[in-house]
Amino acid sequence: MRSKYFFFTAVVVILLGLLIYLISSNGGRTYTWNEHYKELSKGPYGLAVVFQLLKTQAKTEKFTLLKKRVQKALPTEPTEKSNYVFVGAGQFLDSADVQTLLTFVYNGNDAFIATQVLPFRLMAKLYPKTCKEDKWENLNYYQDRGVEANFLHPDLRQKKPFDFTYRTTDPDSIYDWHFFDRGYFCDDPDGFVALGQLNGSKTNFVRIRYGIGHFYLHSNPLFFTNLFMINQRGKQYAEAALGHLPAGPVYWDCTSKVNRAVAENMNADGQGRRRRDFNRPSPLSYILSQPPLAWAWYTLLGTTLLYFLVRIKRRQRIIPVLPTNKNNSLAFIRTIGRLYFLQNNHRQLVLQKMKLFLQFVRDRYKIQTRELQEEFVDQLSVKSEIKVERIQKILDLYRAIDFSPEIQERILADFHQQIESFYKNCK
Structure with missing residues (x-):
C-alpha cells in the first residue's frame, strides 16, 4: 500500500513539474512581457539579440559566459585587455564579487553595467567622496510611457534622438526611467563623466575611471532588450553605447541578476536604512527570480502538498489481535x-x-x-x-x-x- 502512495506521489510531482514548465515557457508559442533579461530568450525583454551581437564581435573563443559567481569566474589579470558586461534589472554582488570586479578594472580592463539598481557595495567604492552628495544613495527615476535618449559626444550625438516606448499587455501602463541625480556630478577628475542623457537633461549613461580601467554605468537596461534591438534605431543606440568598450574578450555575467525589488532591499540593508515596507516583495522574490531556485521551491511545495493530501486520507484503525477461542x-x-x-x-x-x-x-x-x-x-x-x-x-x-x-x-x-x-x- 505504501509503495502505491510513493508511485502516485512521483507521478503527480512529474505532472506538476511539466505543468509549471509549460506555464513558464508558454508552450513555446508566445512570449512573456516580464523583464527577465535572459540571455537566450527571444521574448520582448530578453537579451538574445545583444548577446549574439557581442558574441559575434568578440568571436566565439573570446566570449565567456560566467556561469559561476564573479569572484570565482572573472580573472583579475586576463592575458589581454578584456571587458566585463552585465545587463539586468538589478545586480547582486557580495563583498568578494565587488573586490574581484574592482581588481579586474583597476588592472586596465573595462566593465559595462546596465541596471536600474547599482549595487551599494560597488558604488560605495566608486563614488568620489569630494562630490556635493556626501554618500551614494540610489538612482532616481521618473515615470512616463516613453522617453528620448541621446549621447553627448559629438560623434555619437544624433540630430533626432532615439525613441524608446515601453510596451506591455496593458496599453495604459507607464515605466520608471532611471537616471543619475545632478548632485552625483562634480569637478573631481575621478568622478562621473556624463556620456548620455534622457530627454536632453537627465543623465542615464556615465563613465568613471578606476585605476587604469573604466566603469561604464547605464541606468536603463531596457534599451538593450530584443524589443528595441530588432529596430534599426534601437540597434544603432546599443552599438554606440557598447562601442565605448575597447576591442577584446568579453565576460558576460549571467549569475548576478536579481529583480529590481530584491536589489533595492539589498541596497537598503547595505545602507543601514531598511524599513518595513509592505509594498516590497518578500525575500522569496530572490528565489523566484532564479530559475533553478524557483524550480526547487515549486517542487518542494508540490511534494509537501502531496504529502499532506496522502496523510490526511482516512486511515483504518489498527485491528486488535483477538485470542483464540478456548473450549x-x-x-x-x-x-x-x-x-x-x-x-x-x-x-x-x-x-x-x-x-x-x-x-x-x-x-x-x-x-x-x-x-x-x-x-x-x-x-x-x-x-x-x-x-x-x-x-x-x-x-x-x-x-x-x-x-x-x-x-x-x-x-x-x-x-x-x-x-x-x-x-x-x-x-
Whole structure:
C-alpha cells in the first residue's frame, strides 16, 4: 500500500513539474512581457539579440559566459585587455564579487553595467567622496510611457534622438526611467563623466575611471532588450553605447541578476536604512527570480502538498489481535468428573467420561454424535482405525450403565480401561 502512495506521489510531482514548465515557457508559442533579461530568450525583454551581437564581435573563443559567481569566474589579470558586461534589472554582488570586479578594472580592463539598481557595495567604492552628495544613495527615476535618449559626444550625438516606448499587455501602463541625480556630478577628475542623457537633461549613461580601467554605468537596461534591438534605431543606440568598450574578450555575467525589488532591499540593508515596507516583495522574490531556485521551491511545495493530501486520507484503525477461542467445556467436565469420583458416584462419573469421549470424537474426527448407531460406529472405526468390536463394547457398556441406577466400581474400571485404550491406539 505504501509503495502505491510513493508511485502516485512521483507521478503527480512529474505532472506538476511539466505543468509549471509549460506555464513558464508558454508552450513555446508566445512570449512573456516580464523583464527577465535572459540571455537566450527571444521574448520582448530578453537579451538574445545583444548577446549574439557581442558574441559575434568578440568571436566565439573570446566570449565567456560566467556561469559561476564573479569572484570565482572573472580573472583579475586576463592575458589581454578584456571587458566585463552585465545587463539586468538589478545586480547582486557580495563583498568578494565587488573586490574581484574592482581588481579586474583597476588592472586596465573595462566593465559595462546596465541596471536600474547599482549595487551599494560597488558604488560605495566608486563614488568620489569630494562630490556635493556626501554618500551614494540610489538612482532616481521618473515615470512616463516613453522617453528620448541621446549621447553627448559629438560623434555619437544624433540630430533626432532615439525613441524608446515601453510596451506591455496593458496599453495604459507607464515605466520608471532611471537616471543619475545632478548632485552625483562634480569637478573631481575621478568622478562621473556624463556620456548620455534622457530627454536632453537627465543623465542615464556615465563613465568613471578606476585605476587604469573604466566603469561604464547605464541606468536603463531596457534599451538593450530584443524589443528595441530588432529596430534599426534601437540597434544603432546599443552599438554606440557598447562601442565605448575597447576591442577584446568579453565576460558576460549571467549569475548576478536579481529583480529590481530584491536589489533595492539589498541596497537598503547595505545602507543601514531598511524599513518595513509592505509594498516590497518578500525575500522569496530572490528565489523566484532564479530559475533553478524557483524550480526547487515549486517542487518542494508540490511534494509537501502531496504529502499532506496522502496523510490526511482516512486511515483504518489498527485491528486488535483477538485470542483464540478456548473450549472450557472440557475443563468443566473434567472438574465435575473429579467431584463425582470424590463422592463415589460411579454412574455420574461414567456419564461425564462419556461426554468427554464424545467431545473428543466431534473435535478430532468431525463426526456427528447425536445418534450412536451402526453408522456412527463404522465412521469412527474407519477414521480412528480402531476395530468395530472395541468401539461397540464402549457403547454397550455406556448404555448398560446409563440404564442402571447404580454401578459397581468394577464396571467403572472396565469402562475407564476401554476409553483409555481407545485414546492410546486411535489415529
